[in-house]
Amino acid sequence: MDIRQLEYFLAIVDHGGFNRAAAALYLSQPALSQAVQALERDVGGSLFHRIGRRAVLTEAGTALIEPARVAVRSLELARASVLAVHELRDGRLDIAAMPSQAIEPLTTMIRAFSHRYPGVSANIRAAFTSRDVIDMVRTGAAELGLLATEGPLSDKEVVSHDVGEQRFVLVTPPGGPFREGTSVRCEELAGQRLIVGQRGTGMRAYVDGLRERGIGFAIAAETEHRVAILPLVLAGVGLAVVTESWRTAAEQAGALVLDIEPRTTLRIVLVGRRAEQSPAARAFVSCALDAVKH
Numbered sequence: 001m002d003i004r005q006l007e008y009f010l011a012i013v014d015h016g017g018f019n020r021a022a023a024a025l026y027l028s029q030p031a032l033s034q035a036v037q038a039l040e041r042d043v044g045g046s047l048f049h050r051i052g053r054r055a056v057l058t059e060a061g062t063a064l065i066e067p068a069r070v071a072v073r074s075l076e077l078a079r080a081s082v083l084a085v086h087e088l089r090d091g092r093l094d095i096a097a098m099p100s101q102a103i104e105p106l107t108t109m110i111r112a113f114s115h116r117y118p119g120v121s122a123n124i125r126a127a128f129t130s131r132d133v134i135d136m137v138r139t140g141a142a143e144l145g146l147l148a149t150e151g152p153l154s155d156k157e158v159v160s161h162d163v164g165e166q167r168f169v170l171v172t173p174p175g176g177p178f179r180e181g182t183s184v185r186c187e188e189l190a191g192q193r194l195i196v197g198q199r200g201t202g203m204r205a206y207v208d209g210l211r212e213r214g215i216g217f218a219i220a221a222e223t224e225h226r227v228a229i230l231p232l233v234l235a236g237v238g239l240a241v242v243t244e245s246w247r248t249a250a251e252q253a254g255a256l257v258l259d260i261e262p263r264t265t266l267r268i269v270l271v272g273r274r275a276e277q278s279p280a281a282r283a284f285v286s287c288a289l290d291a292v293k294h
Contacts, residue, residue: 003075005042011024013057018032045060084279093278094144096124105164106124109284120283128200128224145272150266161271171229171239180256184259186261192238203242272285
């Protein structure tokens with residue numbers, strides 16, 4: 001077993017099949033298949049069920065994912081440590097982020113990091129809930145993560161750095177039920193049609209909490225694609241409770257953004273692996289925390 005075989009195995013997992021993985025790796029499919037067959041001989045069992053053109057993980061394949069990521073990350077750490085001698089002139093940093101935090105403060109963080117280390121590429125990985133972010137960092141799918149949370153995080157899984165807070169705001173179409181420049185009491189959302197995100201997100205927990213308090217509203221649309229929220233609002237489908245990271249983009253698009261009272265916030269946290277971090281990750285944490293303080 002060698003590290004390249006593990007990289008090929010993970011490419012098939014991440015790209016959803018042999019064809020896409022071979023294209024991403026610039027390999028012929030026969031060469032990729034031979035490498036996986038050699039890996040299967042080494043581990044003593046099949047890693048994929050071949051069903052037509054599909055590759056479905058076996059139980060053994062599923063069990064190999066996390067140790068394979070750890071092994072690949074360890075090699076990347078060794079490579080990155082060497083690059084540190086050259087002051088991070090090259091390399092890549094994988095960052096998992098929830099959609100709202102990928103707008104801000106991640107944009108500010110990456111701007112500061114890229115200005116100082118222009119040779120290092122930031123690869124932003126999509127994660128829809130805080131649990132997704134933590135799992136991606138813990139298993140090595142990403143080295144750092146940015147998430148929003150209502151409460152404290154367990155320090156057994158990741159190392160946490162508090163970044164700040166984001167309050168909840170209401171996004172409405174122009175000419176909506178509330179006047180521009182006013183604040184909206186949460187009780188005034190009773191009877192409104194709301195566009196909500198998936199369960200497990202802070203925005204969804206907020207509106208679910210309103211219902212638990214007896215504030216009745218209708219769900220006009222429920223979406224896992226957070227990029228769909230603003231177009232749905234502007235189309236008049238409903239109103240949306242989001243974090244204030246959306247404010248600038250929503251206002252530029254022509255929507256109204258109103259504060260909700262009483263003020264309710266989410267903690268924004270930058271998380272990293274408890275294992276030794278690459279020089280790029282350590283540099284990013286330093287740049288990011290400095291950037292959000294100014």
